Amino acid sequence: MDSNKFKLRKAKNKVEKLKRFYTHLAVYVVINTVITAVKVMSGMNNGETFKDAFFDFSTLMSWMVWGMVLLIHAFAVFGLPRIIGDDWEERKIQQFMDEELQQDKKYK
Template identity: 35%
Template sequence: MGQFRRRMYNEYSQEFSNDENFNIAYQKVRRIRKFYSHLRIYLIVNFIIIIANLNKDFFGHGIQESGLLNWETYSTALFWGIGLLAHALSVFGRDILFSDEWEKKKIQEYMSKESANNKWE
C-alpha cells in the first residue's frame, strides 16, 4: 500500500462510516486476490514453457537438456517476473521489504548511536 493511501486510512478511518470501511477493506482484499491470481497464472504458464522446451524433441531423441540452456526458455519468466514484482509492490507497497516496525527500529538504532557519539560534547 502506498504511503499516501496508508496515511489516508490511518488519519481518516474514524470519519468513515461502516459502509465506507467495508468498501475500503473489500478493495484491499480484491487487489490482493487479483495479485495471487496473477501469481498463479505466472507459475503455471512458466512451468509449461520450461517443460515444453525440455521436451522439445522428446519423441526423436528423448529429453534434451539443451532446452534448459536457451535464453528463450527463461526470457518470458524474467520479463513477466519484473511485471509481477511491480504488481506486488503496487498491492503490498513497501511493507514487503521495509515495514513500519523495521523503520521504527532503525530510527531508534541511529538515535542511540548518535547519542552515544555525542556523549562527551
C-alpha cells in the first residue's frame, strides 16, 4: 500500500472516531437535558421545589449512568491510543498477516 494512501486511511479513521465521539457527546447533552427538564417540570407540578426536583436521584441517574458510558467512549478515543500507541492497529494487522503467511507456508 502506498504510504500516502495509508496515511490518508489512518487520518480518516481518526476523524471518524472523533466524529462518532462528538456525536455521542451532543446526543448525551441534548437527550439528558430534555429528560431533566421533563422530570423537573413533572416534579414541580407535583409540589416539589425546583431544587428538590432537579437534585432528585432519578433525575440525575441518566446523567450519571450515560456519563460513565461516555467516559469509557472518551477513554477509547483519547486515552487508549496514548497507552497502547497510535499504531497498534497496524501492528495487529501485520501480526495477523504474518501468522497467515506462516500458516500458508506450513501447508505448502
